[in-house]
Amino acid sequence: DAKTTQPPSMDCAEGRAANLPCNHSTISGNEYVYWYRQIHSQGPQYIIHGLKNNETNEMASLIITEDRKSSTLILPHATLRDTAVYYCIVRTNQAGTALIFGKGTTLSVSS
Amino acid sequence: DSGVTQTPKHLITATGQRVTLRCSPRSGDLSVYWYQQSLDQGLQFLIQYYNGEERAKGNILERFSAQQFPDLHSELNLSSLELGDSALYFCASSMGRGYTFGSGTRLTVV
Numbered sequence: 001d002a003k004t005t006q007p008p009s010m011d012c013a014e015g016r017a018a019n020l021p022c023n024h025s026t027i028s029g030n031e032y033v034y035w036y037r038q039i040h041s042q043g044p045q046y047i048i049h050g051l052k053n054n055e056t057n058e059m060a061s062l063i064i065t066e067d068r069k070s071s072t073l074i075l076p077h078a079t080l081r082d083t084a085v086y087y088c089i090v091r092t093n094q095a096g097t098a099l100i101f102g103k104g105t106t107l108s109v110s111s
Numbered sequence: 112d113s114g115v116t117q118t119p120k121h122l123i124t125a126t127g128q129r130v131t132l133r134c135s136p137r138s139g140d141l142s143v144y145w146y147q148q149s150l151d152q153g154l155q156f157l158i159q160y161y162n163g164e165e166r167a168k169g170n171i172l173e174r175f176s177a178q179q180f181p182d183l184h185s186e187l188n189l190s191s192l193e194l195g196d197s198a199l200y201f202c203a204s205s206m207g208r209g210y211t212f213g214s215g216t217r218l219t220v221v
Binding site: 036038041042043044045046087098099100101102103104 | 113115144146153154155156159167169199201203209210211212213214215217
């Protein structure tokens with residue numbers, strides 16, 4: 001799987017949008033961008049994924065650049081409960097492909 | 112409740128001992144994945160099973176082994192335990208693209 005680069009940490013004020021960047025310059029054409037988060041010692045939680053179009057669900061939005069070399073996860077109105085480690089992962093959608101986690105970005109939301 | 116059940120939640124054991132961690136996947140999921148998370152290593156992929164067969168191996172030590180049974184539950188066996196094996200062990204299941212993680216087993220080796 002292609003590697004990703006994320007900043008180690010970010011801060012965000014409660015109620016503001018949190019924009020988490022991810023670089024994946026060697027992504028292949030059949031690889032998707034996945035985002036997971038892990039809230040203190042809990043099991044990782046799926047957030048969103050996309051191939052090349054922007055995606056939105058009830059949790060977040062995913063913006064993928066046209067060249068697909070980078071993406072941004074947007075939490076539109078961050079709350080204290082969004083404090084977590086956020087992982088950007090690229091992988092194919094072939095059934096059974098393991099998720100390989102990097103170090104992720106620690107997002108701290110404060111009031 | 113994610114639908115993935117891991118037992119026990121906590122386990123304390125001595126060095127040199129052997130333990131078994133259990134994972135029941137979400138109903139209908141055929142794939143089970145095991146991960147180890149220690150303080151200084153992050154989430155490390157250990158091994159994957161699909162419908163009873165080993166599908167992929169990650170950074171799993173020879174002292175560790177796993178299996179998936181006909182009812183699709185999986186067990187991770189850790190033997191000759193060392194202090195450095197103290198970690199959170201997560202199981203995840205999937206049927207296709209999405210992964211669902213359990214709440215983990217915290218293993219403490221003393």
